[in-house]
Amino acid sequence: MAQKKGFFNSRQWLRFKRDTAVFAHRFPWFTAIGLLLTILGTAYIFQLRYNQVRPGGEDYEYLTYIKAVYAVVNMTFFQLTYADMPPGSELDIFAIVVPPVGLVLFTYLGLKVIRFIRIAFVRGERGQEWQEAVIEATVKNHIIICGLGRVGYRVAGQLLAYRQPLAGIEETPSPLVDELLAADLPVILGDAENEETLKKAGIERAKTVLVCTNKDFVNLGIAFRARELNRRARIVLRLFEDEIVNDIKTSFKVDAIISRSAVAALSFTYAAIGGEIIETFTLGERSYVLTRVPIGMHSPMLGHTIGQVTEAQDITVVCYNSGRTLTIEPDPATLLQAGDNLFIFTTIDRLTPLIEFGLSHNTPPPGSEGPILVCGLGHTGYRVVTNLLGLNRQVVGLDFEPSRLGERLHELNVPLKYGDLRWNSTLIEAGIQQAAALVVCTEDDMVNLQIALAARALKPALRVVMRIFDDRLGEQLRQTFEIDAVFSTSALAAPDFVSAALNRMNVRTVAIEGIEQAIVRLQVTLSALYDVPVAELQEEEGLSVLLHARGEQVNIPPAATTRLRVGDEIVVLAAPHKLDDLNRRNKTLHELKAEGYT
Incomplete structure (x- = not known):
């Protein structure tokens, strides 16, 4: 099937169709x-x-x-x-x-x-009445995003790129809401816990409700009200507290629960000890990661082949790059050199020794090096600290003032320091001179940058991991100030929310020596991918299947003769231009017709 091209698929035409539909619906x-x-x-x-x-x-x-x-x-x-x-x-x-x-x-x-x-x-006069009219006249079988803060904004942007029918709810106007309105997302301003607000967003016709405000109790209230008003909708809930996840899923009939901080904290945690997580997967009862392991100047991998490393470390190397060359399923006889990168699938418990093995032959054992300082003990900082404790790392928690989560860490015997983290005296008192790394993850981007620069001035060789909302600004700051890793928690978590909302496709983007590649995880539907052999996909330019899972059986790499079935999960490495094609091929016939394909 080919999608209609040209003017009739342009944004101007789509806006004209929408405005005409609203006119026909709302004219007296x-x-x-x-x-x-x-x-x-x-x-x-x-x-x-x-x-x-x-x-x-x-x-x-x-x-x-x-x-x-x-x-x-x-x-x-x-x-x-x-x-x-x-x-x-x-x-x-x-x-x-x-x-x-x-x-x-x-x-x-x-x-x-x-x-x-x-x-x-008159576009300047398009207030809430217009937003309600757009939803009522043009939106059905759609996704409602409750909460258009940092996470909701990211999720909405990605779903708009997939041309999903959407409606948003946010309590108050904001610059992020203004950007989404400019991108033609209809937004209802109001309390998402209120029945009338949900009805204005078309709750009765919605296929999915994504609840992602930054308050757990509010999210629970919205989920409860949404389930009352729509028994068939898929509900995806953002929640921090892990302990109540199973109870919430059962009691509220929630389809998926995601913690932004839990998703993001893994990247902060392993970046602090020198690794990089590209994607995490739960397949069956096991957790896998796709990670990039750089080969350091003193790595024991130097002089060994990929096959030797694979056998010794019990891992699967899915791709390898040297300079600007990326090789999928590399030859086991390839000799490793300093500066090379291995992209590896492994279980989460194998990741830490793998990072240490790759970086240096004399990496000190966990617990013997200096502490890792974590600045900002909010949801993300709290999880980073607990993750590091689980890896037997020394950790010191820092924040501007005591908090509920800080008290939890105190009960875990984590050393805590309070004060203005931008001051040298506070950092010195916390042990910055002896620290192995610094993780800065407060809610304020400017404060994060100030802390990072102050710490680097005190210890220039310190490994620094920083939180910044804007991806592009974060990359500029990383290059300008030579910060080791910069992450946006909302950008890290958004693909998981999108995947849960669509119940299908998860996309991560990774730049390999300036070459952008996408790691795509999708669940096969009754679509053009059904019954296609893996070998056929492997032959396509810009597309490589890295993993295939059916039930409890996980194959890395998959057998070329495997034919895809409904419910199978595959992970592929794809060039960016292949994403739209891959997404289209995994749509059902009904979905394709609804989106204008012929």
């Missing part, structure tokens, strides 16, 4: 038709009565229906003078009744039309 047709029928009916009665009365006797001029309509309109606007009125009193009732009734109806219609034209054609 009932009032307009009622007024028209009133005029035509009155004209018919006036014509009939006029010709019965015959003003002027036998010499009167027969009144046609068209002239009767004209006369009624003239009477409505007081265009009928005394001289124009027929002799006798039989027709006076029309001159008395028609003007006030007609004027009221015309005024009522006029006000409605003017109001509609104002919101339909």
Whole structure:
């Protein structure tokens, strides 16, 4: 199937179609038709009565229906003078009744039309009434995103790129909301826990409700209300507290629960000890990671082949790059050199020794090196600390003031320091000079940068991992100040929310020596991918299948003869231009027709 190209698939055409649909839906047709029928009916009665009365006797001029309509309109606007009125009193009732009734109806219609034209054609006047009209007239079988903060903003942007039908709910206006409105996302401003607000967003017609405000209790309330109003919708919930996940899934009939901080914290944690997680997977009862392991100057891997490393470390090397060359399923005889990178699938528990093995032959054992300082003990910082504790690392927690999560860490015997983290004295007191790494993950981007620069001034060789919301700005800061790793928690977590919302496709982007590649995880549907052999996909340029899972069986790499079945999961490495094609091929026939494919 090919999608319609050119103007009829352009943004301008799509906007025109949307505006036309809203016009057809919200124009005051009932009032307009009622007024028209009133005029035509009155004209018919006036014509009939006029010709019965015959003003002027036998010499009167027969009144046609068209002239009767004209006369009624003239009477409505007081265009009928005394001289124009027929002799006798039989027709006076029309001159008395028609003007006030007609004027009221015309005024009522006029006000409605003017109001509609104002919101339909003057973009600056498009307030909530327009947003509600767009949802009511054009959106169905859609995804509702409750909470358009940093996570919701990212999720909405990715779903818009996939051309998914969407509606958003946010309590108050914000610059992020303004950006989404400019991208044609209809947004309802209001409390998402309120039934009326959800109804304005089309909750009864929604296929998925994604709840991602930054307050757990609010999210629970929204999920409960959404489930009451729509029993069939898929509900994806953002939640911090792991302990209640199973209870919430059962009690609220929630399809997926995701913790932004839990997803993001893994990347911060392993970046702090020198690794890089590209993607995490839970397949069956095991957790896997796709990680990039750089080959350091003193790595024991130097001089060994990929096959030797694979056998010794019990790992699967899915691709390898040297310089700007990326090789999928590399030759086991390939000799490793300093500066090379291995992209490896392994279980999460094998990751730490693998990182240490790759970086240096004299990496000190866990616990013997200096502490890792974690600045900002919010949701992300808390999880980074607990992850590091699980890896037997020394950790010191820092924050501006005590908090609930800080108290939890105190109960775990984590050393805590409070104060202005931008001050040298606070960092020195926390042990910055002896620290192995610094993780800066407060909610304030500017504060994060100030802390990172202050720490680097005190210890130039310190490994620094920093949190920044804007990806592009983060990359510029990383290069400018030579920060080891910069992450956006919302960018890290957004693909998981998108995947859960669609119940299908998860995409991560990785730049390999400036070459952008996408790691795509998808679940096969009854689509064009059904019954396709893996070998056929492997032969396509820009597409390589890295993993295939069916039930509890996971194959890395998959057998070339394997044919895809509904429910199978595959992980592929794809060039960016292949993403749209891959997404299209995994759509059902009904979905393709709904999106304009022929």
